[in-house]
Amino acid sequence: MVDAIIVASSVQEVKESLSAVSSLGDVEVLFYGKNTDNAAEVAKLGVKVYVLKSQHPGALFNAVKKLYDEKKPKVIVGYGTKNNRDALSRLAGTYDLPMATDVIGVEFKDDHIIYKRGFLSERAIATEKIPYPAIILVNAKVFEPVQREGSGNIEEITIEEDSVKLLEIKPKQLSGINLEDAEIIVGVGRGFKKKEDLELAFKLAELLGGQVGASRPIAADYKWLPEDAWIGISGKRVAPKLYIAVGISGAPQHMAGVNNSKIIVAINKDKSAPIFKLADYGVVADLYQFLPVLIKKLEEKKGK
Amino acid sequence: MGDIVVLVKPSLNPDMTRSKPDGTVDLDAIPLKLDDIDANALEAAKELKNTLGGKIIALLLLPWGPVQKRTRELKMVTQEALARGADEAYIVSDEKLLPGDPIITATVLSNAIKKYAPNASLVLVAEASIDQTTGQIAGRVAAKLGLPFISYARKITINGDKIVAERDVEDHIEVMEASLPAVVSVTQEINEPRPPTLLQIRRAGKKPQKTLSAADVEPIPERKKEPVEYKILTVSRKQIIIEGDTLEEIAEKLIEALEKEGVL
Ligand SMILES: Cc1cc2nc3c(=O)[nH]c(=O)nc-3n(C[C@H](O)[C@H](O)[C@H](O)COP(=O)(O)OP(=O)(O)OC[C@H]3O[C@@H](n4cnc5c(N)ncnc54)[C@H](O)[C@@H]3O)c2cc1C
Numbered sequence: 001m002v003d004a005i006i007v008a009s010s011v012q013e014v015k016e017s018l019s020a021v022s023s024l025g026d027v028e029v030l031f032y033g034k035n036t037d038n039a040a041e042v043a044k045l046g047v048k049v050y051v052l053k054s055q056h057p058g059a060l061f062n063a064v065k066k067l068y069d070e071k072k073p074k075v076i077v078g079y080g081t082k083n084n085r086d087a088l089s090r091l092a093g094t095y096d097l098p099m100a101t102d103v104i105g106v107e108f109k110d111d112h113i114i115y116k117r118g119f120l121s122e123r124a125i126a127t128e129k130i131p132y133p134a135i136i137l138v139n140a141k142v143f144e145p146v147q148r149e150g151s152g153n154i155e156e157i158t159i160e161e162d163s164v165k166l167l168e169i170k171p172k173q174l175s176g177i178n179l180e181d182a183e184i185i186v187g188v189g190r191g192f193k194k195k196e197d198l199e200l201a202f203k204l205a206e207l208l209g210g211q212v213g214a215s216r217p218i219a220a221d222y223k224w225l226p227e228d229a230w231i232g233i234s235g236k237r238v239a240p241k242l243y244i245a246v247g248i249s250g251a252p253q254h255m256a257g258v259n260n261s262k263i264i265v266a267i268n269k270d271k272s273a274p275i276f277k278l279a280d281y282g283v284v285a286d287l288y289q290f291l292p293v294l295i296k297k298l299e300e301k302k303g304k
Numbered sequence: 305m306g307d308i309v310v311l312v313k314p315s316l317n318p319d320m321t322r323s324k325p326d327g328t329v330d331l332d333a334i335p336l337k338l339d340d341i342d343a344n345a346l347e348a349a350k351e352l353k354n355t356l357g358g359k360i361i362a363l364l365l366l367p368w369g370p371v372q373k374r375t376r377e378l379k380m381v382t383q384e385a386l387a388r389g390a391d392e393a394y395i396v397s398d399e400k401l402l403p404g405d406p407i408i409t410a411t412v413l414s415n416a417i418k419k420y421a422p423n424a425s426l427v428l429v430a431e432a433s434i435d436q437t438t439g440q441i442a443g444r445v446a447a448k449l450g451l452p453f454i455s456y457a458r459k460i461t462i463n464g465d466k467i468v469a470e471r472d473v474e475d476h477i478e479v480m481e482a483s484l485p486a487v488v489s490v491t492q493e494i495n496e497p498r499p500p501t502l503l504q505i506r507r508a509g510k511k512p513q514k515t516l517s518a519a520d521v522e523p524i525p526e527r528k529k530e531p532v533e534y535k536i537l538t539v540s541r542k543q544i545i546i547e548g549d550t551l552e553e554i555a556e557k558l559i560e561a562l563e564k565e566g567v568l
Contacts, residue, residue: 280541281544
């Protein structure tokens with residue numbers, strides 16, 4: 001009898017998911033995608049590993065469904081990555097399973113599950129209750145990764161893709177910067193008028209020994225920065241000691257990604273911008289006038 | 305060839321979050337609005353309409369009650385959907401379906417598509433909503449209708465009886481091709497929705513719309529999600545506006561404050 005199946009495409013996801021279901025019994029893992037060479041590392045956690053060397057969302061759905069049909073687990077758990085959401089929402093629709101996403105806390109009771117998740121674009125926290133069997137997708141870095149030694153079997157599975165064809169994979173330009181580990185982040189938003197102007201933010205970040213992150217439109221829509229700079233509910237969640245938001249309005253979907261910062265500074269020319277209520281220190285000014293002055297002052301200090 | 309169904313969600317507006325004295329969310333006091341990325345889905349439908357040759361059907365379901373109190377807001381969301389390009393609207397509104405449960409929502413929407421939009425060749429859904437943000441309705445509906453599914457589309461083109469979409473995955477883009485009819489979830493990046501013009505708003509009032517009850521969209525599955533508590537997340541930030549006669553002075557004060565905080 002398998003209690004939980006973890007669906008994951010990286011070792012870290014497996015370790016954190018294992019931690020989320022640590023109160024349950026037997027756990028098996030469906031390990032898929034580009035990192036399947038690391039399957040041995042997963043098996044060392046003492047779990048049975050099914051390896052699917054595909055990242056086709058339809059193949060993943062078919063694989064998850066096959067395992068679900070065979071094993072009848074009480075819980076399917078994983079990160080809320082786009083591939084997981086795609087495949088598992090289809091599984092949920094197929095069997096009318098409850099599915100909780102963006103989970104930040106979960107308790108597996110005898111006959112039901114209680115979880116916590118963001119609500120109203122994370123202006124609130126919802127606590128909700130669902131019966132078994134269920135799908136639980138957890139946020140990254142909420143559960144302490146499990147460290148343990150064991151040996152599980154690895155079994156490769158081959159699964160048909162569905163009727164949707166994957167014609168081409170286009171790589172994205174990524175910076176490779178790990179914003180999650182940055183101590184200081186300068187966040188840039190649509191207050192910047194063109195890509196070249198971001199130089200001001202880079203200058204500031206460099207002086208502070210920090211990194212540059214962005215609101216979703218800057219990274220995903222305008223592509224002025226690589227997409228791994230995208231901070232927020234659908235991007236990265238960061239927790240620097242200092243977050244300086246420049247030309248960012250303070251939409252809840254953005255702030256969800258920075259609310260764990262120790263200190264938040266907002267620089268915005270609109271004194272009624274929502275971000276000022278969500279920041280520790282605010283400067284009401286045009287970024288094009290204020291950033292050069294701030295940079296100059298910091299340079300002076302450094303020079304001393 | 306076929307109609308385009310756009311799922312439109314009247315969502316609680318997070319910018320108008322209201323709290324009860326005990327710190328829980330005052331759900332009934334938060335107004336509904338047409339969900340953000342639904343505007344992108346409607347815009348995408350407008351762009352594809354000529355190629356597909358059919359009409360745009362907006363399908364709404366009221367997820368928050370009480371029905372009586374929400375009537376006017378629901379009407380406004382419907383009007384907006386019609387002004388943003390839908391040719392007609394079906395609105396499911398019934399106390400029995402409240403509060404929204406993704407299992408019930410997806411089933412009701414799928415039943416409504418089968419019954420009221422039998423010629424649909426494309427169902428467009430936003431990647432996620434602003435109130436619940438679970439992003440699971442599109443996949444559920446695809447599974448229920450047994451249709452090909454492409455999620456997180458940033459770009460779509462119709463090619464004969466096929467749809468080609470650029471699917472956004474975290475670190476790459478996948479170009480996917482599916483036969484129509486299909487269900488596609490769209491991202492915010494797919495387009496820049498144009499606000500409706502006055503003329504479009506005026507015309508919206510004359511477009512056909514039909515309100516449906518639970519009885520029209522049966523069978524309805526059992527509810528599985530029970531709310532326990534919705535609590536306001538209080539962010540206690542200092543909210544200090546740094547003022548000064550010159551930008552130099554402000555910059556100095558800011559640096560000083562950050563040094564005191566020990567974050568520089
Ligand atoms: C489901 C969903 C998920 C989302 N996920 C995310 C996410 O993960 N991350 C994210 O960031 N967004 C996300 N969004 C989008 C979000 O709702 C906002 O649209 C976005 O964050 C706005 O970005 P912005 O603050 O850069 O731009 P705007 O809201 O346009 O703000 C620009 C600000 O710049 C100020 N400004 C303009 N000129 C100047 C100047 N010269 N000097 C100083 N200030 C100036 C303006 O006053 C304004 O406040 C999501 C939305 C949805 C619906």
